[in-house]
Amino acid sequence: MTGYPQYDHYVLVSLDTLRSDAIAANPLKLWPRTHSAQQAPRTPLLDQMVAEGAFLPNAISAAPYTSAAHATLLTGRWPHRHRVYEFFNRRLRGETVFTWAHRRGLRTYFKSDFPIILGKHLGFTDDVDEYVVEDDDEYFSRLDTSAPSLSFLHFGSLHIPYGFHNLHYGGDAYRRRVAELAADIPASEAALGDRLVETYRSGEDLELLLRYKRIVLHHYENGNYDTLFSLYLEGVETFMRTRFEPFMERLMERMRGRRVLVVLFGDHGEEYDASSYGHFNTMAEGVTRVPVLFWGPEVSAGTHQERIRTVDVAPTIGAVLGGVQERLDGVPLVETVFDGTSPRPREAFVQAHVSDTAQFVDFQHKLLESGRKPGSLPHVCYAEAVYDGDVKVSRQNYLYTGGPVGTWSLARCEPRITAERFDADLVPHRSEWSEEAAHALALLDTYGSHFEADAAEHQGDDPVATADIRAQLRDMGYRI
Known part of the structure; x- marks a missing residue:
């Protein structure tokens, strides 16, 4: 108790x-x-x-x-x-x-x-x-x-798809909304790079999700952020x-x-x-x-x-x-x-670890074909941030380059470091570099060193693709 x-x-x-x-x-x-x-x-x-x-x-x-x-x-x-x-x-x-x-x-x-x-x-x-x-x-x-x-x-x-999740919960309202949104953008025959899903989908559910993602991609590539x-x-x-x-x-x-x-x-x-x-x-x-x-x-x-x-x-x-x-x-x-x-x-840390799209697809196909992980999928720390006092320091270590969103490749870049301060309403504003920002960056470096040590120490105990995962991903359109 x-x-x-x-x-x-x-x-x-x-x-x-x-x-x-x-x-x-x-x-x-x-x-x-x-x-x-x-x-x-x-x-x-x-x-x-x-x-x-x-x-x-x-x-x-x-x-x-x-x-x-x-x-x-x-x-x-x-x-x-x-x-x-x-x-x-x-x-x-x-x-x-x-x-x-x-x-x-x-x-x-x-x-x-x-x-x-x-x-x-x-x-x-x-x-x-x-x-x-x-x-x-x-x-x-x-x-x-x-x-x-x-x-x-x-x-x-x-x-995504915002508010609906799937046909079971979205129903006809989901179908209608996708049709309305699709009517405002030009048709495209290009393959959609972003076919990632978080749950099992097949048939009409998968088709609707990919149509919604294509709509999102169109607006993003045209800068329609609002x-x-x-x-x-x-x-x-x-x-x-x-x-x-x-x-x-x-x-x-x-x-x-x-x-x-x-x-x-x-x-x-x-x-x-x-x-x-x-x-x-x-x-x-x-x-x-x-x-x-x-x-x-x-x-x-x-x-x-x-x-x-x-x-x-x-x-x-x-x-x-x-x-x-x-x-x-x-x-x-x-x-x-x-x-x-x-x-x-207290100090807070955020990191985004991502993989190269082409490497991820290749890794996934090998994993699904064999049922075993072909080693470990390489990831990189794409971007990270630290909060210390009223300062936030962010660092971007990689860029996506190349074709449409979802098919880009990763490229290492010179670290892009930005410092921000929060006002009384906790809104962040870009700020000049300071001793406080330098101290925060040192904290972020220390935090990041733990991941490097873990990656070197642990190589196994990772997920294995089972037959049901392979079957579901075939339904999603992966050729395995």
């Missing part, structure tokens, strides 16, 4: 691709300064939860893509320690919130909208009793509220209205009469500009800054604008649960959650 409030059920809600200022109640807005004439999404249920819970709108994610970001959220360790710092390469190492819940005798549930990258292949389902893929109804059919539990509920509907961002904001409201709010109402009805702690967060945000294509390749503040919210009985209501890190989420849950038996990198925020004490800002 711990000295903190105890609950019958712990519910972790991940809203994939939710940037912090997409929540209407968040006072720290970034996007109105970079995208003009946009209609703000309505998020009434989230606004209510923000008013009643401990809201931390200035949380810095450890990575701008799903697998690495979630590994940090679920372990409380930096990526070089849990090892999932690439998109799909290494297996998760160490304990998770599910491990700690098991030690307390809780039943564990994991509902994932992205089973390829948030599933067994990267080790995310260890210590999970019930694993559900993309099926909200199936989760409720398995949920036993009479026994203590911890649920992790991942929603991918804020990701158009793309409006699609994202539209998707936020669509998801909230059609899926998130009905789901949460149903969940709270099932949990009626029981003590429930809800921990809600985003894993990364979304941005479109000259150097940001959604999220995976950018250190833009709208991508790296995500929301964290604790909501439930005895939680001290309040909004805390001080910076935290997503690596702090699991230690906070672990402090309440108990059962943690290893060193964590994050710090518990229990005084903030239950006493209303403002958190102390």
Whole structure:
């Protein structure tokens, strides 16, 4: 037992691709300064939860893509320690919130909208009793509220295709919206380089996703960044209205009469500009800054604008649960959650590790043909950032060069280093180089050295393509 409030059920809600200022109640807005004439999404249920819970709108994610970001959220360790710092390469190492819940005798549930990258292949389902893929109804059919539990509920509907996720949830509205958007762009016979998917798709679902991606690519290559961002904001409201709010109402009805702690967060945000294509390749503040919210009985209501890190989420849950038996990198925020004490800002780090597109395709085909990994897929640290005090220093180490987005090759470049300072509204502004920036850069160098050491030490324990992965990827159009 711990000295903190105890609950019958712990519910972790991940809203994939939710940037912090997409929540209407968040006072720290970034996007109105970079995208003009946009209609703000309505998020009434989230606004209510923000008013009643401990809201931390200035949380810095450890990575701008799903697998690495979630590994940090679920372990409380930096990526070089849990090892999932690439998109799909290494297996998760160490304990998770599910491990700690098991030690307390809780039943564990994991509902994932992205089973390829948030599933067994990267080790995310260890210590999970019930694993559900993309099926909200199936989760409720398995949920036993009479026994203590911890649920992790991942929603991918804020990701491309914005607001819809798939035909099951998007239906005819999804078909109509893709047709409307496609009618405004010229037809193209060129092969689409970006055929990556996070979940199993075939038939019409895959066709619709690739049509949507082609629409996004057209607008990006024509510099229509405001158009793309409006699609994202539209998707936020669509998801909230059609899926998130009905789901949460149903969940709270099932949990009626029981003590429930809800921990809600985003894993990364979304941005479109000259150097940001959604999220995976950018250190833009709208991508790296995500929301964290604790909501439930005895939680001290309040909004805390001080910076935290997503690596702090699991230690906070672990402090309440108990059962943690290893060193964590994050710090518990229990005084903030239950006493209303403002958190102390700490150093935060973000890195984007990517692979060359041609190498990735070749690696994937060999892996799928043999069922074994052909060595290890080379990745590079494309871009990275550090937060220290009111300074943010970003460094870009590589560039994508060549053809359309999704088929570019990686090229090493002279490091492009930028320094920014945050104003009173936590808006970053470019600033002159300073001693504070130099100190922050030295911290980033030290952080990066851990990844080099890990890569040299560990070569195995990586995912293997099973027959079902090969079959699903054939359905997606890969020739294997």
